[in-house]
Amino acid sequence: MDRQLNNNQIQNLKTVLKFRYVTTDNLARLESITSNSAYSALEILTKAGYLEKIYEKSYRLLNKSARYFLTQTALMFLRSQADIQLDDAIWKSRKTDGKKTPDFIDLQVALHAAYNGLVARFGDKIVIDTALELHGAEGVIKPLPGLLVTPKKGKRFFVEVADNQHLFFIRKRIRKYIENYESDEWEWDVYPDVYIIRSSASDRTRLRKFIYALMEDTYLDDTDFTFHVVASVDQVRI
Numbered sequence: 001m002d003r004q005l006n007n008n009q010i011q012n013l014k015t016v017l018k019f020r021y022v023t024t025d026n027l028a029r030l031e032s033i034t035s036n037s038a039y040s041a042l043e044i045l046t047k048a049g050y051l052e053k054i055y056e057k058s059y060r061l062l063n064k065s066a067r068y069f070l071t072q073t074a075l076m077f078l079r080s081q082a083d084i085q086l087d088d089a090i091w092k093s094r095k096t097d098g099k100k101t102p103d104f105i106d107l108q109v110a111l112h113a114a115y116n117g118l119v120a121r122f123g124d125k126i127v128i129d130t131a132l133e134l135h136g137a138e139g140v141i142k143p144l145p146g147l148l149v150t151p152k153k154g155k156r157f158f159v160e161v162a163d164n165q166h167l168f169f170i171r172k173r174i175r176k177y178i179e180n181y182e183s184d185e186w187e188w189d190v191y192p193d194v195y196i197i198r199s200s201a202s203d204r205t206r207l208r209k210f211i212y213a214l215m216e217d218t219y220l221d222d223t224d225f226t227f228h229v230v231a232s233v234d235q236v237r238i
Contacts, residue, residue: 004048005050005077008041009041009044009045009050010081012027012041012042012045013045013050013051013070013074013077013078014078014084015027015030015031016051016068016069016070016074017070017078017084017094017132018130018132019108019111019112019115019130020069020094020097020108020132021054021067021068021069021097021105021108021109021112022042022067022068022069022112023065023066023067023068023109023112024038024039024042024065024066025038025065025113026109026112026113026116027041027042029113029116029120030112030115030116030119042068045068045074046068049071049073050070050071050073050074050077051068051069051070051071051074052068052069052070052071052098053066053067053068053069054066054067054068054069054098054105055067064106067105067109069097069098070094070097072095075091075094075095079091086132086135087135087136089135090132090135103164103165106164107146107161107164107165110161110163110164111130111146111147111159111161114146114147114159114161114197114233115128115130115147117232117233117234118147118149118159118233118236121233121234121236122151122238124152125151125152125153125238126149126150126151126152126238127149127150127152128147128148128149128150129147129148129149129150130146130147131144131145131146133148134148137187138185138186138187139180139183139185139186139187140180140186141176141177141179141180145158145159145160146158146159146160146161147159148192149236149238151238153238154238155190155192155193156188156190156192156193157192157193157194157195157228157236158177158192158193158194158195159195159197159233159236160173160194160195160196160197161197162196162197162198163197163198163199163200167203167206167207170196170198170207171207171210174194174196174207174210174211174214174227175214177194177225177227178214178215178218178220181220181224181225182218190225191224191225192225193225193226193227193228194225194226194227194228195228195230195236196227196228196229196230197230197231197232197233198229198230198231199231199232201231204229204230204231207229208229211227211229215227
C-alpha cells in the first residue's frame with residue numbers, strides 16, 4: 001500500500017502529523033488549493049486506510065468540518081521515513097488521537113487556523129514551531145505552547161488560542177508562563193512574549209486586568225516579557 005502514495009500524499013500525511021488534526025478548510029488554505037481538492041485528497045487517504053475522520057451529525061449545525069487524523073498504518077509508514085525523527089513518546093501519544101476530547105481536538109484545529117493566518121500575513125518573515133517541533137525543547141512550559149513564532153527581525157512570541165476555554169484555565173496558563181519565566185530554565189536569550197487570542201471583548205478586558213495585577217504582584221514588567229491579549233491573529237505584530 002505504501003508504494004501507492006505519491007509525493008503530495010506523503011506531504012499531506014506529514015501535515016496531519018504536524019497539526020494532529022486537519023480539516024478540509026485548513027488544508028486548502030495551507031496548500032493554496034481549492035476546498036474540493038483538499039477534500040478529495042483527505043478522502044482518498046481515508047479510503048486507503050491512512051486517515052480516520054471524526055464527524056458528528058451536530059457538526060452541520062455548528063458549522064464544523066470533519067477532523068482527519070492519522071491511523072496506525074499512517075503512523076508506521078511515517079515512522080519508517082528517514083527524514084522524520086521523533087521521540088517514542090510522540091508516536092505513542094498519537095495512537096490515541098481518536099479518543100481525545102472534542103475540546104482538545106477543536107483546539108488543535110484552531111491552532112492550525114492560527115498558523116495559516118500568521119503565514120498569510122507574514123510569509124517568509126517568520127518561522128513557526130508547533131508542539132511537534134517544540135517537544136524536547138529545554139525549559140518550555142507544559143503543556144506545550146500552541147505555537148512559537150520566530151521572526152527574522154524582532155522578538156519571538158508564543159501564540160495561545162483561548163476561545164472555548166473557561167477563563168479559569170486561561171488564568172492558570174498565564175500563571176504557568178510567569179512561573180516558567182521565573183524558573184530561568186528556558187533556552188532563549190530573551191523570553192518570548194505571549195499572544196493570547198480571545199474573541200470576546202469582555203473576556204479580553206478581564207484577562208488584561210488579571211495580567212496587570214499578576215505582573216505587579218510578581219514585580220515583572222515589559223522589560224521581562226509581555227502578554228498581548230488580542231481578538232485574532234490579525235492583531236499580532238512583529
